[in-house]
Structure formats: structure tokens, C-alpha cells
Amino acid sequence: MFKQIEGSKAVAEAVALCRPEVICAYPISPQTHIVEALGESVKSGALTPCEFINVESEFAAMSVAIGASATGARSYTATASQGLLFMVEAIYNASGLGLPIVMTVANRAIGAPINIWNDHSDSLSQRDSGWMQLFAETNQEALDLHIQAFKLAEELSLPVMVCMDGFILTHAYERVDMPSQQQVDAYLPPYEPRQVLDPREPVSIGAMVGPEAFMEVKYLAHAKQMQALERIPQLAAEFKQVFGRGTGGLTHTYHGEDAETIIIAMGSVLGTVKDTVDEMRDGGHKIGVLGITSYRPFPVAQVREALAHCKRFVVLEKSLAVGMGGILATDVRMAMSGRGSLRGFTVVAGLGGRAITRKSLHKLFREAEQETLQPLTFLDLDWNVVNKQLAREREVRRSGPAAENILRDIGTVASKIA
């Protein structure tokens, strides 16, 4: 059924349709609406049997999810930004123990400086945590990915983060096709745990493992993510059969066939990129798009195939590996190693909620076509502001806090539209 609904509410409804048995969460913007709505569903009895557990922190949220999952309950939580960082120790435990928790990450920047806005720094900081990470392009895909994520997580006994752009998606009202309970039940079978804390058949979970077997246990986690590379496209195909929509999967290509330049990105910015590409195609530019849906596991083969015939690629990413450049770009370049003639460009964009506009993308993509871009570019970076602070630091030892200096330089922003 079509609905005009806020992204967070849509995800809450989709999660409820997946019949979670334990939901525990600590509110942090911008995912708060998701667990608020789920809390209401549990309280009203609409979502039953399900226990909603108020916890005292994100660390507790993940710890309770681990405990609940270990008893065989379908477990869900959601977080963002510093909240995700606060649960990091438990995040590694959830994946290390092989517990299929599904967690929404409403992607947001990480401070300092304090910033509540969107980028991908939070979940990408957990790149190597052993969790799978699926990125949604639209609210429809966010909704659908949660349903696919429970199935994927439980089949492989490995946790999944469903990543959706904070505010840009979570707080956007748009049309979604909300599936019925019957459809979700037909797609997602009841959870059958591989391991369960059951007094009738006692086991312990969480052994200490020394050098004799640690590598083997870790390798198995990698092997499972390699299995996920096979399963994710199959699960998307099965999803399409039940729900009629081609969401999910490892990657999506757009005008890739004859493209000489391919733009690679994750999440909601793909919409703006596609609109820009359409306008450029109208002008005869051979440009296409590769959207990465599965960031972990990383679809090396699909990326290689998608870029097999292009001359250059641009990785447009909402993240920064300080001291290196791109995070997603590093993976893409690794995937393309050996393709000597292929030019790759890294573009860091949209950090801390900086709007990524068609106007900027048009200029950027043309520069990429002409190969006049630097290997690493910061989109719409205000060099005057940066150089002023750098000069200040050269001139005086006690130059003061950088963020405060820069805010003073640029003046109030309350009156700006974008």
C-alpha cells in the first residue's frame, strides 16, 4: 500500500512487520523517531510478542541486543554518530559471536566539532567490525533493506547495519510502498538460531580463544561475508518476486553501458547524481553511475565488471580518511588494481551536512571528464576560510581553537538557505 510518510516512520513500520522480539535502543537524533514509533507499537499491543527495553546508553543497547539475540530472539536496535561509537566494543562482540542483530544507522557525522548533520563517517568507522553494511538510496530502499537484512543476518548468523542518510532520508516525507504482513511473512521465515542459550540444552557462548584458533574463528567471519556476496543478490531477487521491487542487491548501475566516466557513490546522494547525469546525457556526455548498496561485504567483482569499459571513475563519498583521502575510494581503487590506464578520482563531499548540489556536481563531473581534477578533491571547500586559519597558525603560536576561529571568520549562518 502506498503511503506518504516520514522515512523514520516507514522504517519503524517495516521493522515491526519483521516481527522483532526484542527492541532496545537509546534515543539519538536522527533515528529517534524510529524507536519512538516502535515503542508506541509495542505499548499499544500492535507489535506483539515483542519486548521494548529502555536502556541507559548505546553501550547498553548493543549489550542487551547481544543478550537477547543469544537467547534466540530476533533483535533490533538503531543508532547514529557518537551513539554508534559509544557501542563500539559491543559491536565487535556482536559480530565476533555471530549474532544476527539488525541495526539501523541513521548516518551522521562524528565530532568534534559537534555536528548533528549527515555524512557517512559513523558507520564507515565500523568498516572492519565484521558487520555487514547495506546503504539505502531512498526511503523505499531503506524500508526494503530492513526486511532483507533480517533474512540475510539470520541465514548467515552475522549482524547487519542498514545505513540510511540521517535527516536527508530519516526526516523526509516521501511515497513508499508499504508491504503487507502476509508478504513479509512469506519472505522472512521465523528465526532459527545456530546457537542459543537454552537451559534445556545448555551451551556457553563467548569462549576465550588463544593463538591456536583465533585466526580460524576470524577467518570464518570473513568466509561468511564472502558467502553474503552470493546471497545478497539472491535475496534481492527473491524479494523482487514477493514484493515486485528491485531494491537491495550489491550494486546498482545507471547508464553504465557506454559510459566513459562513471560516478560511484552510496546512499541518497545517488538521486542528485542521477539527475545531474540525466542532464549531462541530454548534452551528449557519456557518463554513468555505480551505486554501492553493499559496502560490507564489498562487491569487488561487481565493481570491476561495472568499471570494465569506462575510461575514468569518480568516487564521490561522504567520508574522509584523514591523512589518506577516501574510504570508499580506497576500496574501489583496490578493486581496480591492475587496470593501469583507468583514471580514478576521489571526491570528498557533503561532510557534516554540506549540501551536495547539482550545480557543483555539473562542474565536478565536467572536470573529471577533462581529467583536470586533482586525485583528491574536497567538493565546495572554502579555501579562503581554510587558508586564513592556516595563516593564523603560521603567524601566532596561540592561534586558538580552529572551529571557533572559523565560525568567527564566516559569521552567522542562520540566515542562509543552503
Place this chain on the structure above:
Amino acid sequence: MFELRIHGRGGQGVVTATEMMSVAAFAEGRHAQAFPSFGSERTGAPVVAFCRIADKEIRLREPIMEPDAIIIQDPTLLHQVDVFAGLKKNGYMLLNTNRSFEALGLGDFIAGRPAERLCTLPATEIGLKHIGRPIPNMPLIAGFAALSGLIRLESVVKAIGEKFSGKMAEGNIAAASEAYNLIKTRMAEVAHV
């Protein structure tokens, strides 16, 4: 694609207004996207929210910098925020005030723009009368429906019915209807001048 930007202050229902606008457009079978400009979620602080309406899926995620229409929920913003930034030459503008454009010093701004697309509405007064609170958003949405013809009053009423219940729904619907009829009358007068 039609792009609307609403300016107001925290507590005036700016974000709700764009959401309701999107729900009303959805009720007419159109695609719509509503989203706020995030951050300044404090009572009284300037707030901006956006709404796109189209006949096909809306993929664009940038803020609306060249709107087809603006609604200004609080005339005191005129001195603080560049509310008209990027407004198209033939764009619509609906301003919440019980004064005239000229009295607000906007005579120069409206000169050369199509008179039938610019209007004022005493939306705060209409809100107070029907809802008992100075919330101008629903009268403005309904007034904008009348001004632009983009959506029907029934769709606004339907959206209100989905969002509110009881006295709040009744009050908002009464406020919306009065605003709609008032703007329709004003537009008829402009057409006869």
C-alpha cells in the same frame, strides 16, 4: 517539478506545513517530497522547510535554492533572512501578515512581478480564530492551494484529517477553508482590476 520553500520560526509548524503539503499532493496521486532544513530546532529561531511535487519519482536531494514559490509564515523574517533568495521571476509568494506589501516596504520587490501570484494572508488571525492558537501553517497551505491552483482544498482537508482528530481537525479545517476562500476572493479582485 514544482518547488516550494516555506520560511518561518520554530513553533509555527513550518515543517508540518511542508509535510501536509506533500500528503495533500500524494492524495492527488502525485509524487511529493518534504524535508526540513535541519539544525535550528529552537522555538523562535528561523526555520526553512522544502516541498517538491512532481508527476514522477523525485530523486533530487539538494535544498531548494530556486523555488517556484515561497510561503513566509512570519513577516519579521524579512529583516533577518534572505527569504526571497532564488525565487523565480514568475514565482508565487504568500506572506502571512495583516498589512499590505507596500506597508511592509515590499513595494519595490513586487513591482514587475505578476500580481496574481503574490498575496498576503492574515493567517495568524485566522489560526487564532479557529484553532485558538497563533499557528498560521494550515491557513497558509490552504491559501497557497487557492493562490497557485497546485492542489485542491479537499486534498488539504484530507491531509488535515489524517494528521489531526477531534477539535484540532475541525479547527484546522475551518481555518483552511476560510483562508482558501479569502484568497480566492482576492484573486478574483486582482483579475478584475
